[in-house]
Amino acid sequence: MTTPQSPRSDTRARIIDVALELFAEHGYEKTSLREIADRLGVTKAALYYHFKTKDDIVRGIVEKMAAPLDDAIAFGEGKDWSPELRDELLRRFAAGMGERAPLLRFFHENQPALRESAAGLAFKERMIKMITLLHGPEPTFRDKLRATVALTSMHSAMFLLKADLCGPGRESADSASVSADEAMEAALEVALEVAAHIEPPAH
Amino acid sequence: MTTPQSPRSDTRARIIDVALELFAEHGYEKTSLREIADRLGVTKAALYYHFKTKDDIVRGIVEKMAAPLDDAIAFGEGKDWSPELRDELLRRFAAGMGERAPLLRFFHENQPALRESAAGLAFKERMIKMITLLHGPEPTFRDKLRATVALTSMHSAMFLLKADLCGPGRESADSASVSADEAMEAALEVALEVAAHIEPPAH
Amino acid sequence: MTTPQSPRSDTRARIIDVALELFAEHGYEKTSLREIADRLGVTKAALYYHFKTKDDIVRGIVEKMAAPLDDAIAFGEGKDWSPELRDELLRRFAAGMGERAPLLRFFHENQPALRESAAGLAFKERMIKMITLLHGPEPTFRDKLRATVALTSMHSAMFLLKADLCGPGRESADSASVSADEAMEAALEVALEVAAHIEPPAH
Amino acid sequence: MTTPQSPRSDTRARIIDVALELFAEHGYEKTSLREIADRLGVTKAALYYHFKTKDDIVRGIVEKMAAPLDDAIAFGEGKDWSPELRDELLRRFAAGMGERAPLLRFFHENQPALRESAAGLAFKERMIKMITLLHGPEPTFRDKLRATVALTSMHSAMFLLKADLCGPGRESADSASVSADEAMEAALEVALEVAAHIEPPAH
DNA sequence: CATGAATGAGTCTTCATTCAT
DNA sequence: GATGAATGAAGACTCATTCAT
Numbered sequence: 118m119t120t121p122q123s124p125r126s127d128t129r130a131r132i133i134d135v136a137l138e139l140f141a142e143h144g145y146e147k148t149s150l151r152e153i154a155d156r157l158g159v160t161k162a163a164l165y166y167h168f169k170t171k172d173d174i175v176r177g178i179v180e181k182m183a184a185p186l187d188d189a190i191a192f193g194e195g196k197d198w199s200p201e202l203r204d205e206l207l208r209r210f211a212a213g214m215g216e217r218a219p220l221l222r223f224f225h226e227n228q229p230a231l232r233e234s235a236a237g238l239a240f241k242e243r244m245i246k247m248i249t250l251l252h253g254p255e256p257t258f259r260d261k262l263r264a265t266v267a268l269t270s271m272h273s274a275m276f277l278l279k280a281d282l283c284g285p286g287r288e289s290a291d292s293a294s295v296s297a298d299e300a301m302e303a304a305l306e307v308a309l310e311v312a313a314h315i316e317p318p319a320h
Numbered sequence: 321m322t323t324p325q326s327p328r329s330d331t332r333a334r335i336i337d338v339a340l341e342l343f344a345e346h347g348y349e350k351t352s353l354r355e356i357a358d359r360l361g362v363t364k365a366a367l368y369y370h371f372k373t374k375d376d377i378v379r380g381i382v383e384k385m386a387a388p389l390d391d392a393i394a395f396g397e398g399k400d401w402s403p404e405l406r407d408e409l410l411r412r413f414a415a416g417m418g419e420r421a422p423l424l425r426f427f428h429e430n431q432p433a434l435r436e437s438a439a440g441l442a443f444k445e446r447m448i449k450m451i452t453l454l455h456g457p458e459p460t461f462r463d464k465l466r467a468t469v470a471l472t473s474m475h476s477a478m479f480l481l482k483a484d485l486c487g488p489g490r491e492s493a494d495s496a497s498v499s500a501d502e503a504m505e506a507a508l509e510v511a512l513e514v515a516a517h518i519e520p521p522a523h
Numbered sequence: 524m525t526t527p528q529s530p531r532s533d534t535r536a537r538i539i540d541v542a543l544e545l546f547a548e549h550g551y552e553k554t555s556l557r558e559i560a561d562r563l564g565v566t567k568a569a570l571y572y573h574f575k576t577k578d579d580i581v582r583g584i585v586e587k588m589a590a591p592l593d594d595a596i597a598f599g600e601g602k603d604w605s606p607e608l609r610d611e612l613l614r615r616f617a618a619g620m621g622e623r624a625p626l627l628r629f630f631h632e633n634q635p636a637l638r639e640s641a642a643g644l645a646f647k648e649r650m651i652k653m654i655t656l657l658h659g660p661e662p663t664f665r666d667k668l669r670a671t672v673a674l675t676s677m678h679s680a681m682f683l684l685k686a687d688l689c690g691p692g693r694e695s696a697d698s699a700s701v702s703a704d705e706a707m708e709a710a711l712e713v714a715l716e717v718a719a720h721i722e723p724p725a726h
Numbered sequence: 727m728t729t730p731q732s733p734r735s736d737t738r739a740r741i742i743d744v745a746l747e748l749f750a751e752h753g754y755e756k757t758s759l760r761e762i763a764d765r766l767g768v769t770k771a772a773l774y775y776h777f778k779t780k781d782d783i784v785r786g787i788v789e790k791m792a793a794p795l796d797d798a799i800a801f802g803e804g805k806d807w808s809p810e811l812r813d814e815l816l817r818r819f820a821a822g823m824g825e826r827a828p829l830l831r832f833f834h835e836n837q838p839a840l841r842e843s844a845a846g847l848a849f850k851e852r853m854i855k856m857i858t859l860l861h862g863p864e865p866t867f868r869d870k871l872r873a874t875v876a877l878t879s880m881h882s883a884m885f886l887l888k889a890d891l892c893g894p895g896r897e898s899a900d901s902a903s904v905s906a907d908e909a910m911e912a913a914l915e916v917a918l919e920v921a922a923h924i925e926p927p928a929h
Numbered sequence: 930c931a932t933g934a935a936t937g938a939g940t941c942t943t944c945a946t947t948c949a950t
Numbered sequence: 951g952a953t954g955a956a957t958g959a960a961g962a963c964t965c966a967t968t969c970a971t
Contacts, residue, residue: 126930128930128931143432144431144432144433145432146347146349146350146432146433147349147432147436149965149966150965150966151964151966159930159932160931160932160933161965161967162931162933162967162968162969163930163931163932165931165966165967166930166931167930170966170967171965171966171967225428225429225431226428226429226431226432228347228428228429229345229346229347229348229350229429229430230349230350233350241483245483258502258503258506259509259510261480262473262476262477262480262503262506262507262510263510263513265476265479265480266469266476266514269472269476270465270469273465273468273469273472274465277461277464277465277468280444280448295461299461300461300465303462303465304465306462307465307466307469307514307517310466310514310517311510311514314510314513331956352940353940354939354940362956362957363956363957363958364941364942364957365942365943365956365958365959366957368943369954369955369957370955373941373942374940532951534951534952548838549838550755550839551838552753552756553838553842555943555944556944556945556946557943557944565951565953566952566953566954567944567946567953568946568947568953568954568955569951569953571945572951572952573951576945577944631834632834632837632838633835633838634753635752635756635835635836636753636756647889651889664886664904664908664909664912665912665915665916668879668882668883668886668909668912668913668916669916669919671883671886672878672879672882672916672920675875679871679874679878680871680874682874683857683870683871683874686854706867706871709867709868709871710871712868713871713875713920716872716920717875717919717920720916720919737934758960758961758962759961759963760960768935768936769936770936770962770963771936771938771963771965772935772936774964775933775934775935776934779962780961780963
């Protein structure tokens with residue numbers, strides 16, 4: 118069903134890339150199909166050859182970019198919960214999403230739009246699945262929250278990265294020189310810290 | 321005729337309340353001035369009597385709702401950093417923002433719109449200030465990130481709260497029964513956990 | 524009917540002055556009552572105390588400013604046409620309107636608005652009356668046209684005056700230094716030149 | 727279905743024609759895009775397919791209609807000034823603009839709107855260029871004014887034509903029967919009269 | 930595969946005007 | 951004499967979407 122018989126055309130893939138970039142940067146609502154089309158050098162109508170609707174582009178984005186998340190979920194599902202599993206899940210999530218930062222940004226910063234979108238909800242389902250895998254069985258609300266917060270640390274790291282650039286004269290010696298990769302590394306560490314507090318039932 | 325409670329029309333205040341409610345629920349872009357006006361039983365033009373522009377309503381929201389944040393900042397500013405100060409700041413932030421959850425939701429879930437808004441940026445500045453007070457002097461990037469993540473825990477708690485309600489058949493015994501207040505309490509605890517890892521320079 | 528029993532309030536007069544200034548500068552349509560009110564330091568509603576409607580302000584302008592025109596018309600009416608009368612009429616028109624340049628500008632540059640305005644038509648009537656007095660009895664179309672063109676020379680002079688300021692690098696030695704008064708003088712001369720060609724019936 | 731006359735839609739051209747007609751008749755500000763669209767039997771949005779903005783329609787009008795003016799300017803530019811050149815320029819201007827009377831009307835009667843329009847200023851530049859060609863080198867202010875007044879005679883003729891029709895009971899025997907063509911002829915003659923007074927430097 | 934042309938619904942915004950106080 | 955609050959109508963403009971070619 119998801120495996121196409123042919124490369125599905127280059128344009129389709131380019132639309133997805135450009136759309137995600139713009140959605141992450143300017144937001145879903147503020148990004149018009151014309152902008153996407155213009156940046157690709159095609160007409161709006163061309164987009165409609167590849168996608169039935171604007172929301173369908175989101176579906177395309179999710180389908181293409183959520184693979185690492187699905188892999189992590191597949192890896193965790195069925196296995197018994199353990200601190201090691203928990204940490205491995207976070208590592209896989211970080212590895213997969215670190216390179217797909219725009220997707221996370223899009224997800225976190227466009228909830229209102231995504232809430233009304235089938236594709237958006239599908240991605241949210243995955244995030245929630247990931248959360249449940251992280252906190253394991255019989256979680257307290259606190260545990261659920263720790264799992265959730267751990268998953269958001271990546272996005273927070275990006276927020277910080279952008280914020281430091283704009284803020285006037287607030288560049289402490291070290292943080293100004295942090296690269297995106299280093300930021301993601303730090304995000305994983307902090308995520309592990311948070312998750313470490315998750316207390317499994319003492320069976 | 322419509323029972324005016326106070327001599328000076330309270331319409332302005334009502335606009336702010338309704339607008340924040342709708343902005344948080346449906347998003348800034350998806351909330352039209354017509355919706356706000358309708359829910360208030362006035363015409364769109366009435367909104368323009370009180371606010372020069374849609375974005376100006378955001379400014380109004382921030383000005384009215386950011387007071388607790390400002391108080392917390394004022395409390396922390398000038399004081400020497402200490403773990404106690406850090407925790408007290410978080411407590412004050414939680415106390416102030418817990419009751420203003422919609423504001424936080426609006427802030428986190430509408431970044432694209434807020435990025436292009438003077439009022440939005442003003443609020444962001446406050447959040448960043450709060451972050452710097454939390455991590456104290458000479459922070460590592462990790463410390464900054466911990467401060468940031470701590471501040472987001474409140475919003476994550478709300479995300480969880482909503483997610484549990486909507487998600488189909490995923491109500492684990494305890495979390496379904498968590499009240500908003502309990503959630504905020506948990507959020508504060510997790511925030512304190514995260515912030516506890518902040519390592520001050522060993523002067 | 525036009526003679527008020529009292530100074531009619533200072534505000535009324537100030538409204539008229541400011542309105543004409545703005546109407547001439549930015550045009551009738553582009554000038555909002557708010558602009559007029561703001562510049563006067565009063566509220567829009569205050570304007571409505573003095574004038575029933577926006578168009579009524581135009582009526583006020585005409586009533587206050589058209590006096591010199593009426594004087595010239597009164598002077599010419601009833602008298603037998605002669606080249607001397609014609610020239611004297613032009614001189615009086617020039618003397619009266621030179622100081623009321625904004626009125627002429629308003630009239631010439633806002634025809635579309637004035638065409639739909641009772642007050643505007645009233646002023647137009649006066650201009651047409653002036654034209655008929657200028658060309659005298661049994662005019663050819665050419666004569667009428669000469670009279671018309673003569674009356675427009677004042678406005679053309681103002682057009683030139685403004686145009687020279689903006690045009691990039693087009694300031695020939697003499698014209699750049701022309702004052703408004705000199706321009707009006709020149710306008711009268713050219714008007715007399717044009718009118719001189721009017722050929723009266725050789726009775 | 728609606729009999730498309732030419733392969734490439736002629737809608738753009740029709741918009742320009744209808745828009746100029748309405749702009750000249752009711753004024754730029756008072757003409758809404760809905761009116762233009764309605765008269766063409768299309769929707770407002772269709773206008774926006776062809777023109778980015780209302781002002782862009784003006785640009786379209788000028789680009790399409792100013793050709794004769796450009797031709798006259800091209801003819802005059804570079805040539806040494808002489809009374810013959812001056813008169814030939816006027817003749818060409820009259821020939822070109824006589825058929826485009828609405829454009830002149832639009833220009834003269836909508837200055838406030840045109841002053842704020844790039845397209846409007848572009849046309850004004852041409853008019854000013856035409857003026858400078860007419861008066862030749864080292865003009866006195868009077869000469870410039872004569873050139874200006876000469877160019878306005880066409881518009882004054884139209885003013886007269888319309889005035890006679892509307893004015894109540896003021897139709898002198900001959901002028902009522904003047905056709906548009908005759909009026910333009912008269913306008914050219916008067917223009918030549920005015921321009922004849924231009925005094926070139928006695929080099 | 931893709932475009933050119935067009936639509937319908939809706940957005941923010943502005944304005945002249947009104948009226949109780 | 952004047953204001954504060956509000957309205958109704960309208961305006962320019964944008965956008966996702968459609969469809970014949």
